[in-house]
Amino acid sequence: MMPDANALYDVIDGTWPAATERREGPWLIRDGQGGGQRVSATVAKAPFTGADLPAAEAAMQALNQPRLFQIRQGDETLDQLLAENGYQVVDPVNLWVATVDDIATEFPPPVTAFQVWEPLAIQLDVWAKGGIGPDRIKVMHRAKGARTALLGRLNDSPAGAGFVAIHNGIAMVHALEVLEHQRKQGMGRYFMRLAAFWARDNGASHLSVVCTQANKGANALYSSLGMSLAGQYHYRKHGDDL
Structure with a gap:
């Protein structure tokens, strides 16, 4: 269900x-x-x-x-x-949600998306450029369950960062940030695919994400992945x- x-x-x-x-x-x-x-x-x-x-x-x-x-x-x-x-x-x-199996269908291309914990300096730099500073990084460290940080690369340079954690068998993606000059090349989709594979490997049944309604591009991405709108x-x- x-x-x-x-x-x-x-x-x-x-x-x-x-x-x-x-x-x-x-x-x-x-x-x-x-x-x-x-x-x-x-x-x-x-x-x-x-x-x-x-x-x-x-x-x-x-x-x-x-x-x-x-x-x-x-x-x-x-x-x-x-x-x-x-x-x-x-x-x-x-609020968007899908089963992990519906999203973990195709692994990102080689050397495109990685997961690592704790976050690397380059991920902190990417987040900082998107307004995600040290106080929000501390929030990530407070999460009690399984957690990881995502790192994206495109065109032989950093492309983005994200955070995923699991609670009650449901993974949620937070702080998904793609550098402006690396957008519209599929990085967000690669991140969600990687998050789903990681979530499944760590025992989660579903992958979820929250997104402001004003972020039309991100909402379109989650819809195109087949995620369901669960509420607001x-x-x-x-x-x-x-």
């Missing part, structure tokens, strides 16, 4: 984890320590009312983080509450913190 959105939310949290998490009433407060929205957004974990909102806001501000919530499937009440309190929609995201999430950030 194909994992649904709720299963993939758990995979996101397991493969791209916050530095710390704690409950504040109905809220899960996450300390991202500079690792981006995915690890710092607050999530609703129990029924709430508008009276519970200030506690979440204070907790986020105490961490020197923006007032940011992740809106998941079934969070329509929270979405409405935040809209009424000055929060704006930020970065809607698609988006963020709400307070207008004063934008």
Whole structure:
């Protein structure tokens, strides 16, 4: 059975984890320590009312983080509450998934895509050029399950980097970055194929990835690979913190 959105939310949290998490009433407060929205957004974990909102806001501000919530499937009440309190929609995201056998059908050409852990200096350089800095690299090191880093080469030079980790038998690709001058040559497809082979070899049944809806090229790639759209999430950030 194909994992649904709720299963993939758990995979996101397991493969791209916050530095710390704690409950504040109905809220899960996450300390991202500079690792981006995915690890710092607050999530609703129990029924709430508008009276519970200030506690979440204070907790986020105490961490020197923006007032940011992740809106998941079934969070329509929270979405409405935040809209009424000055929060704006930020970065809607698609959740893609496929069985590993559907993606691990053709190995990348020789000397094109590799996997290695820990990341090499050249991978760190590629990520840095794409805005994936040291705080996000620390997120990769926090992942508890099997994990690896991807390195791509095209035209006898570095082409890209990515990260893959497994949680509950589902692999998820993160931080997929292809250098601008190496794009539109199939590197993203090679990375996904390699990730699927690695995931299968490490006991995963499915391969997944999250992608902002605004990234038309990446969404087209995942669709063309035969991946299924399992759901979405988006963020709400307070207008004063934008």
